[in-house]
Amino acid sequence: MNTKKLVAGMLFIGLCLVSQAQSTKTKTTSSDPDNLAKEYFSQIMGVASNAMANTKLYQFVYEWVGTPYRLGGDSKKGIDCSKFSLAVYENVFNTTIGYNSRNQYANVKQVRKNDLQPGDLVFFKIRSRQITHVGVYLGDDKFAHASSSRGVMVSNLNEAYWKRYYYNGGRPIEEPGTMTANAELDDDNKNLN
Template identity: 35%
Template sequence: MEITLKLPPYTLGLKKNIFYLVALMLFLSSCGTRKYTVKSDTKASKAADAMSNLKSKQLYRFITDWTGVKYRFGGLDKAGIDCSGFAFLLEKEIYGVTLPRISRDQANVVKRKELDNLKEGDLVFFSFGGNDVDHVGVYLNSGFFVHASTTRGVIVDDLTLPAYQRVLVKSGSVN
């Protein structure tokens, strides 16, 4: 036994209109209809430029391997690392230099240099909590450095930002 359902004529037109409306919405929302551009002056593009301009490809690989690793006070591995631990490992693996483990002690073995004279691999020290050094990063180039941020983990950052300029207390070379 076969049952046929007869719909009023206006229903077919409504279905056709809904179909076209859905098709139009899908077309307009598709990825291919949008164009995305990256401004060459954004912080991210400048950080990418600093990374691409590194002289040491080994340093480039080290940073990309550690980028995004979470901050952990006293940490020294991929489960979490702190700023002085990151500088300690980077200097040892890339440059063969053994630094003290604590940022304050690292600052004591660095020969002071002006910001304009920093070279790839030099260290930059900060005091966020008063007079003593309590943070360290490794200078890259073009005003960028890499460090283990307490909130963002291992990241390439802009040393020229006022937040860093206000608390920068020393910069220099290990050699």
């Protein structure tokens, strides 16, 4: 009979310790706002949480999703693709990258599609020989951009439309705050895809 009480007591103590460990783990996870934010934005944007290195980037994009498109616009009343990418860089990275998609492209180091990192820019030539659209890469082949038909949204580079018109990726080449806005795109740039 004493053996049964001893085993029951040990099981009870073991269960208490396991319960304590689980509640401590839950408290640690739920008290870490960065982890909670990553999980939240991961679900909303469809990007794996382990690919989300910059919570500020995802929060900024989330706050703008649904903003209508307006050519030349630069506010929550309406914004175009290049002003959206400029706003991301100014607010998240403290960097000025240029005021239209072509001079933004002139201010980046070209990056192959497979080497894109969150925060890189993605450029498109839509029914044109020149760059006509830009977005900000989020990870897992997703990018945020201001679509002329649906406003600020998150899309997938592997969707047939975006895959067809994708031109190249790019990463700023200068220190924060030193990008110029007057560079022109050289039509002879080669696509690295």
